[in-house]
Amino acid sequence: MGEEITTAEEAAGNDLVLAFGRFLGAANRLEYVLGRAIEERCGISHLMYEVLLILAREGGQGMSMRAISREQVLTTGGVTRLIDRMEALGLVERAANPADRRGRLVRLTEAGAARAVEATRVHVENIRRHLVEPIPVGHREWFAEDLQRLSRSARDAIPRLR
Amino acid sequence: MGEEITTAEEAAGNDLVLAFGRFLGAANRLEYVLGRAIEERCGISHLMYEVLLILAREGGQGMSMRAISREQVLTTGGVTRLIDRMEALGLVERAANPADRRGRLVRLTEAGAARAVEATRVHVENIRRHLVEPIPVGHREWFAEDLQRLSRSARDAIPRLR
DNA sequence: GCGGAATATCTGACTGCTCAGATATCGTTG
DNA sequence: CAACGATATCTGAGCAGTCAGATATTCCGC
Numbered sequence: 123m124g125e126e127i128t129t130a131e132e133a134a135g136n137d138l139v140l141a142f143g144r145f146l147g148a149a150n151r152l153e154y155v156l157g158r159a160i161e162e163r164c165g166i167s168h169l170m171y172e173v174l175l176i177l178a179r180e181g182g183q184g185m186s187m188r189a190i191s192r193e194q195v196l197t198t199g200g201v202t203r204l205i206d207r208m209e210a211l212g213l214v215e216r217a218a219n220p221a222d223r224r225g226r227l228v229r230l231t232e233a234g235a236a237r238a239v240e241a242t243r244v245h246v247e248n249i250r251r252h253l254v255e256p257i258p259v260g261h262r263e264w265f266a267e268d269l270q271r272l273s274r275s276a277r278d279a280i281p282r283l284r
Numbered sequence: 285m286g287e288e289i290t291t292a293e294e295a296a297g298n299d300l301v302l303a304f305g306r307f308l309g310a311a312n313r314l315e316y317v318l319g320r321a322i323e324e325r326c327g328i329s330h331l332m333y334e335v336l337l338i339l340a341r342e343g344g345q346g347m348s349m350r351a352i353s354r355e356q357v358l359t360t361g362g363v364t365r366l367i368d369r370m371e372a373l374g375l376v377e378r379a380a381n382p383a384d385r386r387g388r389l390v391r392l393t394e395a396g397a398a399r400a401v402e403a404t405r406v407h408v409e410n411i412r413r414h415l416v417e418p419i420p421v422g423h424r425e426w427f428a429e430d431l432q433r434l435s436r437s438a439r440d441a442i443p444r445l446r
Numbered sequence: 447g448c449g450g451a452a453t454a455t456c457t458g459a460c461t462g463c464t465c466a467g468a469t470a471t472c473g474t475t476g
Numbered sequence: 477c478a479a480c481g482a483t484a485t486c487t488g489a490g491c492a493g494t495c496a497g498a499t500a501t502t503c504c505g506c
Binding site: 186219222 | 453454455456457
């Protein structure tokens, strides 16, 4: 490890680092493909799907754009434009916020809630069939633990990165 | 499980499916943040970084744009434009391909190879410090196995999805 | 209650991708 | 070897994001 690093391979260092790198690449690509599946089968982008889920979780009283942008990998400007499109599709509606007239409240429409359910069914079916079912039954508890541990590691690491 | 599904939460179904979903989200966001770190500290986009790695792995004789696009989540048109920019930055160069005059060969320049090493060092350092080191020493072998298993699952699932 | 900093949203300019179609070359088949 | 389909790359048009700055409103200290 005290050697001078001169090629990318050497810089990659030990096995665990390599494993993380390959693994993140695989997970990323998988997420991408899952997103494309939703786009093709449900007619909404994966970002729209995420917003639908966030709004569904939040319940009926609506949510500010700011709050949405904080949950997403999307700037406030991006949220404005995304909500514009979702509103045009009839998935959400903007209402005045009497408590703070700077902002507006975004709410799911009936159609939006229905679409969230439909897209989730597609998404879950994909995960179940292609990721969960291939795992031998006896190993599934292990996997669940692995996944939770890894999710936690990832979440903890994000704020420290840069 | 035989019940009618009417909300997104119900559609999400069992714990393992939920764990996969959350986990993919976390991994995705992590990859995003790692990519941004490379952009800020090395001055190249994460896609440029990936292309640098691919070319470094391929060795000195160069690679067709088509081959690059097959390795990436990028269409051939996107590769053309990405290589345009990388060429302008002096990271790669295009050479005529005597064996097939439809295409051209893309090769790393000296500067490109150096940048690949530098960016990899940043990337690896981030992974090591923020992902590997927080894992207790006694658990690292476990993690390496978990990661490889998960990478394999993900890779196997991708072609079946849609 | 007034003035200024903070906050929520929107918008213009720009970037970087995709898609579809144009162009050039290759390879095969009769 | 001529013709035709396949393949590699490039390009115009369009779309969806970022960033920075404009506007409207709120909050806070005096």
